[in-house]
Amino acid sequence: MSTVEQFGYRQELQRSLGFADLMIYGLIFMVPIAPFGIFGNVFSISHGMVALAYVIGLVAMAFTALSYAQMARAFPMAGSVYTYAGRGIAAPVGFFAGWAILLDYVLVPSLLYLVASTAMNSFVPAVPVWAWLVAFVLLNTVVNYLGIQMTARITRIMLVAELAVLAIFLVVGGVALAQGKAQAGALTPLFDSSSFTWTVVFAAASVAVLSFLGFDGISTLAEENREDARRLGRSMVAALGVAAVLFVVQTWVAALLTPNREQLIAEGDLTGNAFYDTAAFAGGPWLSVLTAVATAIAWGFANSLVAQAATSRLLFAMARDRQLPAFLAKVHPKHRVPVNATFAVAAVSVTLGVFMSLRDNGIGELASLVNFGAMSAFLMLHVAVVVHYMIKKRSRNIWAHLVAPAIGFAVLVAVVINQNVAAQWVGGVWLAIGLVVIGVSYVVGRRPELPTEVK
Template sequence: MQKSLEHTHMPAMKRSLKLWQVIVLGLGYLTPLTVFDTYGIVTQETGGHVPTAYILALTAMLFTASSYGKMVREFPVAGSAYSYTRQSINPHLGFLVGWVSLLDYVFLPVINVLLGKIYLSAAFPMVPPWILGILLAAITTLINFRGIQSTANFNTLLVLFQVIVVTIFVCLSISHITAASSGGAPFTVRPFYGEEISFPTLLTGAAILCFSFLGFDAVTTYTEEAVDPMKTIPRGIFLVALIGGVIFITTSYFTQLAFPTIDLFHNPESPSPEMSLILGQDLFYAIFLAGSITAALASGIASHTSASRLLYAMGRENVLPKKLFGRLHPTRGIPARNVFFVGAVSLAALFLDLETALAFINFGALTAFTAVNASVIAHYYIRKKRRSLADTFHYLISPLIGSSFVVFLWFNLDSHALTLGLIWTLAGIGYLLVSTNFFRKKPPVIEFEEAI
């Protein structure tokens, strides 16, 4: 006979996260300042129509965000795409989705340590970079070990500072635009639409910008720590993507007006430091650099949290070794061993380059997006036969639209990402074959009513 968690002596994750805290954690993962990371590249790609490319990317991501929301209502547990695929399609396929998703979740803390190390080295050139990397990894680990409330509250301050930096950047841009208008109309639709606009290049730009939205899906890993997760998590997923999109579109619009061309910058692919110097001199340049360091730390903390929860979901089901990954701290109610494990993995930033780490993340994220859209169709439209006119749109057409854009993103992955991702996938297939005795037995499945 099954026992619910409340009737056992096993520690359980503590339900304390409110909607605003879930949103802040999601935005911390998303990183508002990431709008500047790809701005130069996408400006070149789209001929100066970054806001329109963001609108396309946001629209596409909202369809996939909707799919996440539908699945979390049915399976309110911490495993995200891994859990949804296991339950909706096939447990073996679910394992592979979880295995590949680890690339996204576990390597993002690595990237944030890498970026933070770069920004800190610019601010403190006298300190060896490896010391800065270890310091960042230690800070994110210790904050996560304090518990989900401490993590959420600290991340709130970091996200708030990023929003302040973005707001100052926009205000300075407006001042710059007004001063340079010479009596003409300072604000035009030019960044959104011009005669030379090209839909194919917009799609290519949107494919690059979709990776700015990585993080809205990580909200699902907080399901077992959220108050009223059936409402809180779906709303949180959608609002994180929407709020992030509004910030990206607004910021890129005014930035595009202030700097219609980026060819004059020393580094056209990454012109934001030079932009901040032009807009606000040395003072704002220092503030902008501090914002970049804060962004890396905020995203590092949030991604660290998500990675430890995904590892816990897989360990709890003994897909990964339960003794190592499937245990909670007896008093803190967090997967403490996983927190320290992710902290140790993030030290890979001392040896890896940014391109390699990004390749792992992109492959993992697209695998998760594809699997969740497919899970909606498999669970609702095929298994539950929800096929009325409205249901057909919600459970077939909507996830197909989300999937179609994800397929486009797959075609835009570089060969480096595909190669590394496929190698990791083959390693996962090998592990699966051994652990299931060549598919003769199924991976263990958790009873989801115990986690609600």
């Protein structure tokens, strides 16, 4: 098995995670009930073809997962796409890929905390959104500070709870459909000839992919994986496959039971409660409350817990290579976690989360930016596979190292083109700033470099 020492690093993080731990981590990061929180937006944009939007999202992410698996075998270390693009192409490209995905990783905990805090505030309005947000951040920071094994144990418990809630919804929804409560034809969530266009579908998929983001977070735990590097890639593919089935099934059932369909399509999900209204229609107010509370806990605790862990590992990897401030590379001597990076993520989450809570569409703005950052980085990942394997290694595996990355690249381009225009502009500015940072690094004699591989 390849080691980090082979690539010029010291093994500092604790190798304690197996295949099951990694797959569960990925599932929790994606959140099995993630569509609950964004169902209304995807329904409106897709004109009711929610299941199709998730299928398209799956196609985009499936090819990306294959590329991740290939690069994880070649470079089994923390850093995700930053490491893969830097090692697979060149260090400056790696910095730019890392800079792009920072827009995803650094913002996603803030997004998760904000969604959860808003949901909790709707139940307990006496406690303001900012107070819920601070509470979630403090709780998760303590858990992550205590070590990756503590995080792994808690994620197992949370996964079981989320799957239980999902099972309850699907059973109640199935009974409702059997009782004749369906508001649309059985195939409408997958295809509606009266409103289908590729622009509509890809625009909806650009939002739906938010639910899939997280499988890639598994790659940030490469230096805590105790098994062969190939297991890392397999756990990503497995987690993505399981999540995709759950996403398509739950959105199919929900789309069939959605009341006031035409109004939701025309006006959008103004309150963010479309899924919970559907749950109430299917089974009564108790199901609405159950699914809403489950969403708050899943996004605010379980998902944001692993998001904070993944983000801290990315910051650690970039700081270790002197591409971010060195203090972010500090590892706690007892708990063996990147402690300063963990605290930094917590600070950003509180600051940005509270600020965005004061904006009218803070959740939507954050979601769009998170997706743009992830898609941009994934594009560079696909290029890295081709460059590393086909050009540098002269690989003969045409499917895995050329065709699959090319298809994944093309699908992602279609998704990015159909993203929110504001997100494209802000994301473009972020990438431009990254180019400026690289240029300044060259001017001051600190061009991005990576430790030389030990033969």
